[in-house]
Amino acid sequence: MIDQLINLWPELNKSFIETLIMVGIGLVVALIAGLPLGLLLFVTDRDLFLENRTVKSIVGVVVNLIRSVPFIILLVFLFPFTNFLIGTTTGPVAASVALSVAAIPFYARIVESSARDIDKGVIEAAIACGASPWLIIKDIIFPEIKPGLISGLTITAISLIGYSAMAGAIGGGGIGDLAIRYGYYRYDNFVMFTTVILLIVLVQIVQYTGDYIAKTVKKN
Amino acid sequence: MISLEQLSKVYQSKGKTVIGVDDVSLDIKKGEIFGVVGYSGAGKSTLLRCMNILERPTEGKVMVDGIDLMTLNSRDLRKARQSIGMIFQGFHLAMAKTVLENVAFALKASGVNRQERKRRAQELLELVGLSDKADQYPAQLSGGQKQRVSIARALANDPKVLLCDEATSALDPNTTQSILNLLKRINRELGLTIVLITHEMEVVKEICDRCAVMEDGKIVEQGSTYEIFAAPENELTKRFIQTVIDFRIPEKILSERKGTIVHMTFKGDSANESIVSDLLQGYNVRANILHGKIDYIQDQALGTFVMELTGEQKVVHRAIQDLKEKLGEVEVLQDDRSADQSLARAE
Numbered sequence: 055m056i057d058q059l060i061n062l063w064p065e066l067n068k069s070f071i072e073t074l075i076m077v078g079i080g081l082v083v084a085l086i087a088g089l090p091l092g093l094l095l096f097v098t099d100r101d102l103f104l105e106n107r108t109v110k111s112i113v114g115v116v117v118n119l120i121r122s123v124p125f126i127i128l129l130v131f132l133f134p135f136t137n138f139l140i141g142t143t144t145g146p147v148a149a150s151v152a153l154s155v156a157a158i159p160f161y162a163r164i165v166e167s168s169a170r171d172i173d174k175g176v177i178e179a180a181i182a183c184g185a186s187p188w189l190i191i192k193d194i195i196f197p198e199i200k201p202g203l204i205s206g207l208t209i210t211a212i213s214l215i216g217y218s219a220m221a222g223a224i225g226g227g228g229i230g231d232l233a234i235r236y237g238y239y240r241y242d243n244f245v246m247f248t249t250v251i252l253l254i255v256l257v258q259i260v261q262y263t264g265d266y267i268a269k270t271v272k273k274n
Numbered sequence: 275m276i277s278l279e280q281l282s283k284v285y286q287s288k289g290k291t292v293i294g295v296d297d298v299s300l301d302i303k304k305g306e307i308f309g310v311v312g313y314s315g316a317g318k319s320t321l322l323r324c325m326n327i328l329e330r331p332t333e334g335k336v337m338v339d340g341i342d343l344m345t346l347n348s349r350d351l352r353k354a355r356q357s358i359g360m361i362f363q364g365f366h367l368a369m370a371k372t373v374l375e376n377v378a379f380a381l382k383a384s385g386v387n388r389q390e391r392k393r394r395a396q397e398l399l400e401l402v403g404l405s406d407k408a409d410q411y412p413a414q415l416s417g418g419q420k421q422r423v424s425i426a427r428a429l430a431n432d433p434k435v436l437l438c439d440e441a442t443s444a445l446d447p448n449t450t451q452s453i454l455n456l457l458k459r460i461n462r463e464l465g466l467t468i469v470l471i472t473h474e475m476e477v478v479k480e481i482c483d484r485c486a487v488m489e490d491g492k493i494v495e496q497g498s499t500y501e502i503f504a505a506p507e508n509e510l511t512k513r514f515i516q517t518v519i520d521f522r523i524p525e526k527i528l529s530e531r532k533g534t535i536v537h538m539t540f541k542g543d544s545a546n547e548s549i550v551s552d553l554l555q556g557y558n559v560r561a562n563i564l565h566g567k568i569d570y571i572q573d574q575a576l577g578t579f580v581m582e583l584t585g586e587q588k589v590v591h592r593a594i595q596d597l598k599e600k601l602g603e604v605e606v607l608q609d610d611r612s613a614d615q616s617l618a619r620a621e
Contacts, residue, residue, distance in 0.1 A: 173366065176367065176369075179424070180368075182358070182360040183355065184352040184355035184383050185383035186352060194368055
């Protein structure tokens with residue numbers, strides 16, 4: 055068994071790093087694009103200070119549209135776009151294009167829903183102070199939802215780890231790819247179990263770290 | 275300071291039209307504490323929120339310190355709001371900010387630089403008596419302390435007006451009293467005009483110079499707090515006053531009394547004079563006090579007494595006439611029934 059593990063090690067190592075690359079890029083893009091999008095969804099909502107029905111419905115429809123396509127189909131559907139952007143459709147970086155596209159609306163909805171939990175009165179009090187919309191977003195909404203943003207990022211990360219297995223299956227690499235190649239095509243249960251255990255450990259670590267950071271930034 | 279002209283606010287909700295505020299005109303003078311009372315749903319909160327355009331009136335004019343708020347663009351409106359402080363029933367503090375940061379936020383909104391923000395915020399916390407809590411978070415404070423923080427925040431930009439939306443309704447009586455004292459103090463010291471809405475007549479009695487009573491979006495009665503308490507005209511006003519000055523006598527007690535029962539209100543100086551005792555001596559009428567109370571409103575005495583007068587019918591009538599001339603407010607609650615009783619006995 056030790057021999058098996060030693061034999062597998064280089065491959066396992068490579069896969070693990072590929073998974074981290076895919077999930078990492080997806081998360082960064084989710085944060086950069088999903089966060090503002092989620093805030094936009096929130097502040098343009100009814101009775102809020104930047105209420106705008108047109109913007110809200112357009113963004114809402116686009117978000118729902120992407121979220122309603124099953125990920126494996128989204129992957130294939132985005133091949134031309136990925137090819138145009140990266141120049142190839144295989145490898146972890148190429149796979150991260152589809153992962154990012156899926157992660158943006160996913161995280162945006164999480165941001166929106168944690169913003170909805172803010173006491174509307176706090177926003178109202180800020181308006182009564184004569185604060186500008188930008189200041190309210192930056193100085194009131196953002197700090198209030200910070201723990202929620204981090205928990206949301208944890209949830210997104212774990213979803214992305216799951217998605218990355220699918221991306222792996224069609225040429226993205228990563229742990230999922232390893233599991234399918236050895237476990238599914240070669241009936242190699244050892245590799246199968248090892249990858250599953252690795253994924254479990256990875257998810258646990260992500261969840262634990264996320265919870266810990268969220269707790270640290272919660273200030274009240 | 276604040277003048278509302280024919281203000282109306284109509285909501286469209288699920289195809290139905292709901293009238294929040296119905297053609298209200300109001301003038302609030304500089305430096306006074308003005309109270310608006312009413313039951314929930316009377317539209318008083320909406321009225322208050324129209325005063326800084328947190329709700330945009332459907333019709334009418336809102337003038338605050340000579341500026342017509344309805345005509346301002348959003349930038350100028352923000353500027354105008356900086357000189358209109360507001361506090362709320364639910365305090366509405368940012369939970370992720372310290373006490374100091376909450377106060378400093380209002381200063382940030384008006385573009386004050388960092389150092390000045392800190393200095394000024396500390397000054398304000400001192401004013402509301404919370405300088406030792408500067409670095410705590412709102413969740414660590416009691417309700418009264420939270421309201422003090424929100425007062426400090428509301429005062430940050432030296433406003434001319436302070437709007438209080440049920441500011442004491444969530445507080446216990448002791449804390450309410452201390453917040454009212456604070457409001458009174460800043461009204462005196464800073465010359466701040468305060469508008470407060472409440473469903474507690476006690477609050478109005480305690481600090482308001484003038485007040486208005488609202489029902490179904492309309493103002494049904496307004497005047498100086500003392501006059502409203504001394505001579506309420508509207509039924510609703512009377513009911514509100516009864517919550518503070520209750521002179522109702524239990525039916526059972528009334529039915530046991532045979533003499534003429536009168537209700538008298540003594541205003542101002544007359545509350546201090548010995549009108550009643552003079553009268554009783556002069557008329558040979560015996561008086562039995564069933565209820566009596568002297569309230570001090572705006573530092574003026576307001577006495578309310580319910581008495582049973584017994585004696586010869588004619589004399590009692592003359593005594594009541596005389597009381598009416600001297601006091602103005604005398605109401606006969608129950609006529610003499612000793613005659614009925616004797617008739618009943620004769621049968």
